[in-house]
Amino acid sequence: MNFIQRLKEKYPWFKYVGNRYVFVFLFFAVWMLFLDNYSYLEHRVLNEELDELETNKEYYQDEIKKDCLDIKRLNNPDQIEKYAREKYYMKRDSEDIYIIEFEEDILPKEEENNKSL
Template structure:
């Protein structure tokens, strides 16, 4: 009995052993290999996140350096302590007034 599909182009293409080897190789490289495409995508995403973090921390370092330079002045140290940590001088009272904005969040002034 003769195969009715044997003369068709798509059957010749699918029955070719080189096509099967190529499909196996491609699927192996995409999904199963230690250096697969999916692993590379994941690693590239992690690298991008780390580079973004690097930029963020560089900006933070620059801001901190500016703050350190400004703290060489004693008046700036006192201003920072009063604003950030609510420190006060002796015989001085501090009142903190909190307002709610339109969203219901508390805002200090």
């Protein structure tokens, strides 16, 4: 007991931390913030994943809207021909198609493959 009294005299803040209620509260706070399965740190990780998933959800919903518009436009035969010409480089019998690629459009892997040859 003498040791605890000397600590309280030497460190005035120790009498507050040495109180059993404060000690139990600090233990509980540390447990809940760091050690528990539902700790604050775990919640931060889960919230980041949730934000990422919500961003992905918005992206895919926008893509679905774009695809629905494309489907509605492709009901017209003229639009189907235009889409086939642009996307799949299809042509009529009397036409020639020339595809022009710029160096900026080449992917980095393709550049490495070209250098190794």
